[in-house]
Amino acid sequence: MTGDPDGMLSWDESVFRDESVFEVDYVPETFKHRESQLESLKYALRPAVRGSRPLNTVIRGPPGTGKTTAVQKLFGELGVEAPNVRTVRVNCQVDSTRYAVFSRLFQSVFDYEPPSSGVSFKKLFEQVSDRLVEEDEVLIVALDDVNYLFYENEASDTMYSLLRAHETHAGARIGVVVVSSDLSLSVMDELDSRVQSVFRPEDIYFPPYDAPEIVDILRERVERGFHEGVLSAPELDRVAELTADSGDLRVGIDLLRRAGLNAEMRGSRTISEDDIEEAYERSKYVHLARSLRELTDSERALVRVVAEHGGEQAGDVYDVFHEETDLGYTRYSEIVKKLEQLGVLETEYADVEGRGRSRSLSLAYEPEAVLDRLE
Ligand SMILES: Nc1ncnc2c1ncn2[C@@H]1O[C@H](COP(=O)(O)OP(=O)(O)OP(=O)(O)O)[C@@H](O)[C@H]1O
Numbered sequence: 021m022t023g024d025p026d027g028m029l030s031w032d033e034s035v036f037r038d039e040s041v042f043e044v045d046y047v048p049e050t051f052k053h054r055e056s057q058l059e060s061l062k063y064a065l066r067p068a069v070r071g072s073r074p075l076n077t078v079i080r081g082p083p084g085t086g087k088t089t090a091v092q093k094l095f096g097e098l099g100v101e102a103p104n105v106r107t108v109r110v111n112c113q114v115d116s117t118r119y120a121v122f123s124r125l126f127q128s129v130f131d132y133e134p135p136s137s138g139v140s141f142k143k144l145f146e147q148v149s150d151r152l153v154e155e156d157e158v159l160i161v162a163l164d165d166v167n168y169l170f171y172e173n174e175a176s177d178t179m180y181s182l183l184r185a186h187e188t189h190a191g192a193r194i195g196v197v198v199v200s201s202d203l204s205l206s207v208m209d210e211l212d213s214r215v216q217s218v219f220r221p222e223d224i225y226f227p228p229y230d231a232p233e234i235v236d237i238l239r240e241r242v243e244r245g246f247h248e249g250v251l252s253a254p255e256l257d258r259v260a261e262l263t264a265d266s267g268d269l270r271v272g273i274d275l276l277r278r279a280g281l282n283a284e285m286r287g288s289r290t291i292s293e294d295d296i297e298e299a300y301e302r303s304k305y306v307h308l309a310r311s312l313r314e315l316t317d318s319e320r321a322l323v324r325v326v327a328e329h330g331g332e333q334a335g336d337v338y339d340v341f342h343e344e345t346d347l348g349y350t351r352y353s354e355i356v357k358k359l360e361q362l363g364v365l366e367t368e369y370a371d372v373e374g375r376g377r378s379r380s381l382s383l384a385y386e387p388e389a390v391l392d393r394l395e
Pocket residue numbers: 043044045046047048050051052053054081082083084085086087088089090165200201226237269270273
């Protein structure tokens with residue numbers, strides 16, 4: 021950067037060279053420290069290029085470890101190099117039922133959305149399969165964030181339909197890549213036995229990045245995203261250290277962007293340690309924000325009730341929840357379970373005088389942080 025030697029930005033200057041590299045959906049140019057995972061996934065998908073069904077795969081790993089990026093990278097390559105392979109990544113946080121997943125497949129195959137009502141699942145499935153056979157295409161479906169299909173009890177049906185497509189629809193060739201960031205969820209064990217008997221997946225694990233790997237990865241973002249000299253090496257180390265605490269690379273990327281904005285706010289052309297620490301107070305919640313983003317109204321209602329009645333007995337929380345939403349105990353229990361698996365709620369059993377053992381609910385984060393992000 022040119023200009024003032026006193027380190028202050030002028031009106032038409034920015035610390036950012038390209039702020040878009042810090043966006044959530046930015047696909048990085050280079051993808052380091054995931055060579056062996058990419059190789060394994062490539063190996064599993066390779067048969068599709070020859071016109072055969074690919075090996076089914078389960079990808080597991082904590083949040084922000086590059087699972088989605090790996091799928092996007094290889095799907096991108098297949099799109100260029102293998103005209104007879106169709107790839108579809110379904111975001112199950114958004115499409116969390118079998119019907120929604122197949123609507124997404126339909127949309128990819130036909131280039132328009134299926135009618136929103138009046139089409140049976142069977143019909144939808146048939147049209148997709150027939151088209152694949154007609155076009156002589158192999159379909160690879162990535163069920164990204166598949167844990168959401170499990171939370172809605174839709175995983176087994178969805179998988180069963182996909183895995184048996186070649187039996188129910190002659191000539192259809194479909195492979196499945198299942199991606200889960202919920203390590204407490206054992207994908208195989210949670211599927212029905214009828215699915216287990218036809219599902220023999222390759223397993224690929226994405227471990228958290230360690231601090232030196234994070235530095236290496238983030239350095240490239242910094243070079244693309246900021247002007248030269250904006251972030252010094254010790255500051256980058258600090259960002260990596262904070263990122264390694266959570267293990268989620270998204271924290272680091274968000275942290276860089278916010279720290280840059282903080283520096284700009286001060287009119288400074290360099291990012292200071294304080295800019296980073298201040299940014300971290302928000303960036304450490306990226307995972308929470310993502311978990312809350314796609315919740316339904318009743319799920320939000322429960323989060324709000326727990327935020328306002330933290331630590332109380334589950335029964336009391338239910339009473340308030342029921343009053344507000346009119347929903348019954350079964351639905352309430354399902355929502356508690358989902359929010360617990362998402363890491364938003366924590367449940368604890370304690371002995372309560374006169375009531376025996378009883379369950380209490382609380383938030384896994386400070387209530388204000390949660391309420392803030394629930395808007
Ligand atoms: N090796 C890498 N090099 C560059 N950027 C990376 C790398 N790994 C991850 N990222 C970036 O980190 C962010 C999170 O990665 P990604 O979305 O692939 O994680 P994930 O494992 O799918 O997480 P989740 O389970 O929460 O969905 C993305 O912005 C991605 O660009």
